[in-house]
Amino acid sequence: MITIIGGGPAGMSAAVAAANAGASVLLLESSSRLGGQYWRHLPENGLDSWMGQSALQSDYGAGFLLRNHVMSNPKIEVLCGAQVWSVTKEKTILVNFLHDGVSHVVDTQRLILATGAYDRTLPFPGWDIPGVMTPGAAQALLKSSHVLAGKKIVVAGTGPFLLPVASDLSKAGAEIVGLFEVNKLRKWFAYSGVALRNYKKIVQGGRYLGALHQRRGYAVISAHAGAAGELEFVKVAKIDSRFHIKKESITAIPCDAAAVGWGFTPDLSIAQSLGLNLIAGQDTYPVVAVDEYQCTSDPRVYAAGEITGIGGSELSLTEGIIAGQAVADSEMGINRTATKRKIERNSKIRKKQRRFANTLLKIYSVKSGWKSWVTDETLVCRCEEVSLEALKRSIKELGVTDARSAKLLTRVGMGACQGRICSRTVVEVIAGEQNIEVEVQDFISTGNRPIFTPITLGILAEGSKPYQPL
Amino acid sequence: MKSPDVIVIGAGVMGAACTLELSRAGLKVLVLERGSVTSGTTGAGEGNILVSDKEVGPELTLALRSRNKWFEISDEIGGGFELEAKGGIVIAKSDHGLSNLQKLVSIQQENGVVIEALDSEQLHMTEPYVAPDYERAALYPQDAQCQPMLAAAHMLKQARALGARVEVRARVIAITSDSQGISSVRTEKETFYTRIVINATGTWASEVAALAGSHLPISPRRGFILVTHPAPNLVRHKVYDADYVANVASSDADLQSSAVVEGTRSGTILIGASRERVGFNSTLNISILRLLAAQAIALFPVLANVQLLRVYHGFRPYAPDHLPVIGEDSRFKGLFHSAGHEGAGIGLAPASAELIADQILGKTSFMDASAFSPHRFAEQS
Numbered sequence: 136m137i138t139i140i141g142g143g144p145a146g147m148s149a150a151v152a153a154a155n156a157g158a159s160v161l162l163l164e165s166s167s168r169l170g171g172q173y174w175r176h177l178p179e180n181g182l183d184s185w186m187g188q189s190a191l192q193s194d195y196g197a198g199f200l201l202r203n204h205v206m207s208n209p210k211i212e213v214l215c216g217a218q219v220w221s222v223t224k225e226k227t228i229l230v231n232f233l234h235d236g237v238s239h240v241v242d243t244q245r246l247i248l249a250t251g252a253y254d255r256t257l258p259f260p261g262w263d264i265p266g267v268m269t270p271g272a273a274q275a276l277l278k279s280s281h282v283l284a285g286k287k288i289v290v291a292g293t294g295p296f297l298l299p300v301a302s303d304l305s306k307a308g309a310e311i312v313g314l315f316e317v318n319k320l321r322k323w324f325a326y327s328g329v330a331l332r333n334y335k336k337i338v339q340g341g342r343y344l345g346a347l348h349q350r351r352g353y354a355v356i357s358a359h360a361g362a363a364g365e366l367e368f369v370k371v372a373k374i375d376s377r378f379h380i381k382k383e384s385i386t387a388i389p390c391d392a393a394a395v396g397w398g399f400t401p402d403l404s405i406a407q408s409l410g411l412n413l414i415a416g417q418d419t420y421p422v423v424a425v426d427e428y429q430c431t432s433d434p435r436v437y438a439a440g441e442i443t444g445i446g447g448s449e450l451s452l453t454e455g456i457i458a459g460q461a462v463a464d465s466e467m468g469i470n471r472t473a474t475k476r477k478i479e480r481n482s483k484i485r486k487k488q489r490r491f492a493n494t495l496l497k498i499y500s501v502k503s504g505w506k507s508w509v510t511d512e513t514l515v516c517r518c519e520e521v522s523l524e525a526l527k528r529s530i531k532e533l534g535v536t537d538a539r540s541a542k543l544l545t546r547v548g549m550g551a552c553q554g555r556i557c558s559r560t561v562v563e564v565i566a567g568e569q570n571i572e573v574e575v576q577d578f579i580s581t582g583n584r585p586i587f588t589p590i591t592l593g594i595l596a597e598g599s600k601p602y603q604p605l
Numbered sequence: 606m607k608s609p610d611v612i613v614i615g616a617g618v619m620g621a622a623c624t625l626e627l628s629r630a631g632l633k634v635l636v637l638e639r640g641s642v643t644s645g646t647t648g649a650g651e652g653n654i655l656v657s658d659k660e661v662g663p664e665l666t667l668a669l670r671s672r673n674k675w676f677e678i679s680d681e682i683g684g685g686f687e688l689e690a691k692g693g694i695v696i697a698k699s700d701h702g703l704s705n706l707q708k709l710v711s712i713q714q715e716n717g718v719v720i721e722a723l724d725s726e727q728l729h730m731t732e733p734y735v736a737p738d739y740e741r742a743a744l745y746p747q748d749a750q751c752q753p754m755l756a757a758a759h760m761l762k763q764a765r766a767l768g769a770r771v772e773v774r775a776r777v778i779a780i781t782s783d784s785q786g787i788s789s790v791r792t793e794k795e796t797f798y799t800r801i802v803i804n805a806t807g808t809w810a811s812e813v814a815a816l817a818g819s820h821l822p823i824s825p826r827r828g829f830i831l832v833t834h835p836a837p838n839l840v841r842h843k844v845y846d847a848d849y850v851a852n853v854a855s856s857d858a859d860l861q862s863s864a865v866v867e868g869t870r871s872g873t874i875l876i877g878a879s880r881e882r883v884g885f886n887s888t889l890n891i892s893i894l895r896l897l898a899a900q901a902i903a904l905f906p907v908l909a910n911v912q913l914l915r916v917y918h919g920f921r922p923y924a925p926d927h928l929p930v931i932g933e934d935s936r937f938k939g940l941f942h943s944a945g946h947e948g949a950g951i952g953l954a955p956a957s958a959e960l961i962a963d964q965i966l967g968k969t970s971f972m973d974a975s976a977f978s979p980h981r982f983a984e985q986s
Contacts, residue, residue, distance in 0.1 A: 223889050231891065408889065519871075533642070533758035534616070536773050540641040543648045543754035546871070551834070553915060585889045585916055589834060592876075593909030596899035599891075 136161060136604055137462050138230055138243040140219055140405060143171020144198070145440025145451035145458075146249035147205050152459025153247075154210035156474070158466045161241060161604050162205065163217040163232055165588075166279075169205060171251055172271060173448045174198030175278045201452075212605050218588045222246075222405050228435060231599045233590060240599035245435050245466055247458050248406055248423070249451075252399035252441035256556055257505050258523070259395075260513050261358030266366030266392045270300040273394040283309050285392025289369050291315040291355040292396040294499040295447075300394060301347055313388050315353040317374050318499050355395050356380060356508045359387075369393050378504030397501050400559060401442045407582045409436060415575035416444045417496040420559065421582070427482060428461035428471075429454055437462050446492035453485045506567055515564065516557040518550020526561065530568050538562045538581045553584050606770050609635035611801045611965070612790050614777050614813055617647035618753050618951050619943050620805035621760040622958035625678070628767035630966060635799075636769065637792060639776035642761065643754040646807045646950065649919025651830065651867070651875055652753040653843070654952040657693040657745035658850050660709070661716045663976040664928060668949070669717055670971055671956035672747055675756075678955055682763040686756035687870055693748030694723070694732060696739045696904070697847040703741050706847040710743050719747050734839050734907045748843055750867070753951045780817040786938030787817070801965060803941045808885075808922040810930070810944035819934050822982055823945045825920035827886065829879045829893050831901070834912040835872030843867040844904060849878070856925065858882040860893065864900035866908070874911065876901045878948065885920060921947045931957050931977035933964060941965065942979050 137153050139146050142164030150162045162169075174195060205211055214234060221231040230241045254269035261267060266285060268276075270292065273284040288309045290301040293316060301314045354374045361367035373384035403413065406423045412432035416422035423438040425431055431438050439458040440451035457478055464471055471478075509515075511524035529535040529545045538561050541547050547561050548554030554561075558581035566573040611627050613620045616638035624634045638644070654672050659665040679688045697706045710720050723742040728735060731744065761771055772792075779791040780802060789798045804821075806813045814821040845865040855861050862879040869875060879893045894916055902909045924930055924945035934940040941964065943957045960977070963970040 221889065221891060223891060229891075532762055533755075534761060534771060534773065536641045539644060539648070540754075543643055544758050549915075551914070586913060589912040589914055591910055591912050592831070592833065592898040592902060595895055595913055596902050596909070598895055 136243060137245045137247065137466055138163065138228075138241055139247040139249060140230070141171065141249035141251055141440070142169040142213070142215070143249060143251050143440065143451065144173055144201070144448040145251070145455040146171070146247070147201050148452045148455030149247045149249060149437075149439050149459035149462070150211050151201070151204050151208065152456045153463040153466075154208045156460055156463035156467065156469070158210065158463035159604070160211045161243075162211055162213045163219060163230070164213065164215045165218045167216050169202050169213065169215065170198055172253070173451075174202070175275055219405065220586055220588045220590050222408055224409060224433070228409075233588070233594070236594075238590065238594050238597070238599040239602035241602045241604070245437070245462050247437045247439060247462055248431075248442060249438070249440045249455065250402045250405055250442055252401045252445060253555065255397040255400045255501075255559065256395075257397050257501070258513050258515050258557075258560055259355065259357055259508050260510050261360065261369075262395070263514055263517050264358050264360045264366050265364065267358045268392070268394055270296055270394040270396040273392065274300050274303060277303060277307055283307055284394065285390065286310060287312045287390045287392070289313040289315070289355060289371075289388055289390045289393040291317075291353070291371070291393065293317045293501065294396065294398045295495060296396065296399075298349070304394075305347060311347055312390050313371060314347050314349045315355060315371060316349055316351045317354040317378065319352045319376070354378075355393060356385070358393055366391055366393060375504070376502070378502040379507055398496075398499060399441060399445045400555075401445065403442060403582055404584045404587045406431070406438065406442055407579070408585050408587075409433060411436060411438070413575070413579055417493050418500060419573055419575055419578070421575050421578050428478065429458035430461065444489070444492070445496060446489060447495075450485065450488040450492050453481055453488055457481050457485065503563065503567060506564065515560060516547040516550065518552050519546040519548075521545050521547045523564065526564060527568060530565060535565065536569065538565060538577060541565060542581075548581065554581055558582070606633060606635050606797075608798045609633045609770075610799065611635070611803060612637060612797060612799045613803045613805055614790070615645070615805035615807065616642045616757065616761060616771060616773065617645050617805065617807055618643070618650075618757040618954045619807060619946070619957065620803070621757040621764070622954040623803050623805055623943060623961055624764040624769050625760045626958040626962040627965065628764040628769045630962060634764065634769040635797060636761065636771040637775045637777055637790065638771065638773045641773050642771070643757045645809065646919050646921060647753050647757050649830070649917060650753045650951050651877060652687075652751045652756070652951050653949065654749040654751060655693060655843075655949065656713075656718050656747050657695055657743070659713075660850070661712050663972065663974075664949075664953075665713070665716060665718070666972045667929075667953055667956050669747075670959070671953050672749060674955035674959065675749065675751065675952075678760065682759050685759045687750075687752040688756070689750055689870075690746065691748065691750045691842055691867070693745040693843040693845070694728070694742050695745070695845060695847050695849075696728065696735065696742040698739045698741075702847040705850075706741065706743060709847075709850060718745065720745055732841055732844060734905050735844065736904060736906055739904075744842075750843065751951065756951070777813065777816060780813075780940070782817065782937050782939075787940050800939045801941065802939060803943060803961060805943050807944050807946075807950060808920045810922060810942060814934070814942065817934070817937050817940050819936050819940065820982065821930060821942060821944070821979065823922050823924055823930065824882065825885050826880050826882050826923035826947060827918055827920055828877060828948065829890070829897060829916055829918045831876040831894060831897055831913055832915045832917070833874040833876070833908070834914045836874055836911045837872040838868070839907055839911070840866050840868040840874050840905060846900075846904065855880075856927070862893065862896050862900065864897055864904055866901050866904055873914065874908070880921070882923065887918065889916070922950065923947050926981070929953060929957060929977050930979050931960050931974060932979055935980040935983040
């Protein structure tokens with residue numbers, strides 16, 4: 136049996152590919168439904184609700200169809216609400232997960248990791264005010280809870296993801312009082328070849344915009360609360376190519392919510408606890424190293440989707456197909472030459488999609504000048520309330536030289552999020568203060584989280600029950 | 606600082622304490638640390654400053670002195686490392702545990718440890734969430750706690766103000782000697798000349814001793830710690846079962862575990878202390894976490910509903926006779942070791958540093974330190 140962790144585009148397509156090749160699959164998804172962040176909260180069933188959701192996102196149809204393939208395939212067992220809290224390697228791989236308040240353990244020979252990514256945040260003055268959130272959080276509120284983050288919303292940061300979020304919020308009835316993309320359109324000209332080859336996708340991106348007006352070269356640099364402590368306005372400024380604020384360009388925009396995001400950070404907790412080889416991705420942040428079959432440095436473990444490099448849903452689907460096929464081949468003892476053509480065909484598609492994804496990462500990159508917007512009082516770590524000033528002081532006075540010593544001496548990253556939100560920022564601030572380049576190892580050293588999701592001591596003490604796949 | 610009076614290897618709590626002690630005496634001290642400050646066992650410690658778990662002997666003498674020195678250091682450097690006389694409570698329920706506890710208590714009391722016996726009612730007043738079947742306890746008001754990483758960093762800060770220098774990312778790759786003893790220390794980048802080297806590298810002390818051509822039998826003894834989400838006031842002291850002392854003293858390579866449970870200032874609860882000798886193995890062992898959780902719940906049933914936030918592990922520097930190694934090397938003049946304190950390194954650091962400084966400066970010490978001498982291993986090598 137093959138275990139897949141993550142039921143987003145990569146995990147679902149891997150499940151279908153592996154099952155079609157004859158393998159039995161257990162698909163573990165932490166949220167209550169399949170779809171992942173990308174197809175968040177696909178409708179349970181029925182065309183009507185699909186049409187309703189479809190109005191929110193143009194390719195929901197594809198997600199709906201893939202979901203139905205997964206659900207109707209007798210070789211795939213889907214377990215939603217299964218929160219993996221620990222994965223350990225012994226002779227086999229032991230996946231411990233919580234489901235219905237009980238811990239189970241699945242003993243698996245082969246594993247596909249498709250754990251996806253989460254929004255990348257940058258600290259700025261006021262980012263801890265209620266009403267300030269990530270685009271992903273705003274979208275989750277809308278799709279999962281049918282709650283609008285606000286009536287007047289600013290969407291800002293960088294990346295193609297801002298467009299569907301702004302579009303969804305607008306269609307659901309919010310007034311988008313500003314849509315700010317920090318990177319300028321003209322960067323596309325540097326990549327005109329790639330742009331031409333992918334013009335359809337760019338047109339699709341444009342379609343999200345509809346009546347929305349996107350301003351490029353601007354960023355939200357601070358958020359401000361009113362007397363009740365809730366968000367009242369944000370300040371927006373013109374930003375140069377190194378992300379420094381252009382003087383005399385700051386304006387205040389009244390709003391009751393701000394969705395600010397800076398691309399994505401791959402969720403590597405499980406990959407790291409398995410000791411998989413990680414390498415620097417396009418933006419130096421680590422990704423899981425995989426071969427042409429999506430196989431990691433552990434021959435029993437495959438990886439697909441955002442954890443092998445941020446690349447979007449289409450690349451994730453392709454990687455899932457390759458991983459699913461390859462893992463099924465080794466599970467069933469099928470000679471790879473038999474399915475070589477199939478994998479080669481998808482490899483070509485993957486190569487093209489990866490090239491496009493890397494171009495997007497270059498265009499929508501984050502430059503180190505963002506640090507100039509952050510004031511000393513700004514919290515770098517929200518969980519433990521550590522300010523930039525405290526972090527800087529620990530560097531000057533206590534001999535902090537890396538993220539680990541910062542964690543031990545200031546508590547950054549020790550709180551509820553375990554550094555998922557702040558550690559990337561902390562690494563960059565520390566390197567900046569010492570005038571040294573960030574290296575991939577600096578990020579890797581902050582990612583050791585053997586427990587992925589909190590469990591009660593009672594459940595831990597009871598032990599995991601062996602899970603018997605159906 | 607090409608030719609310092611003293612080179613201290615290791616910027617953990619032991620290196621920091623030695624550096625402060627010698628800087629205060631006016632010596633020029635250079636600290637060489639291969640990683641970042643407190644990146645070794647200090648960074649994985651709970652910050653125990655305990656007298657309660659010490660059996661009577663030279664280690665208890667060292668512990669009592671060291672405990673008081675921590676409070677003096679805190680006054681000297683203006684605090685900043687969360688030092689607090691939290692108090693330890695050793696609890697017992699079985700007849701066996703009870704009689705062990707009574708034996709330990711009476712002999713400790715004769716040797717200067719302050720102990721208050723608690724009956725069942727007093728115990729449950731002091732620690733309201735402790736399991737009802739625990740009926741006896743001994744309260745050790747001298748037991749204290751600090752944040753060990755901050756303690757080391759602040760001691761180094763003070764030492765720097767007194768003229769010491771700290772080099773991080775400076776791995777020592779060679780220690781040379783001539784007819785007069787130690788002569789130089791080489792890192793990957795530089796060579797420094799000195800006649801005195803202090804090996805304060807804890808669990809890695811035998812590797813560093815080997816660089817000089819000497820031998821120390823110090824090996825890692827792994828321990829896991831569970832950290833919960835903040836749950837203030839559930840646990841008010843450092844609480845452990847009387848069996849814990851027996852585990853510390855055991856030399857078995859297999860897993861020993863008895864939960865030590867304590868609340869911290871940030872509200873989180875720390876649960877230790879497993880002990881196993883598995884080399885520098887970092888593989889997570891769920892069954893150990895399970896055992897620690899079950900033992901903690903046996904002490905405090907309320908913990909069953911508290912959430913585990915994270916786990917981490919560290920490698921205690923283990924010496925086969927469970928005594929620290931403090932003093933001058935048997936073969937190399939000028940090479941001093943202060944290592945091998947196992948799980949008590951934080952607590953014992955200030956007094957260990959004092960013994961080292963006394964030996965370097967030719968002063969008479971507060972105790973006879975021969976039990977800690979590295980010479981005791983000389984025949985074995």
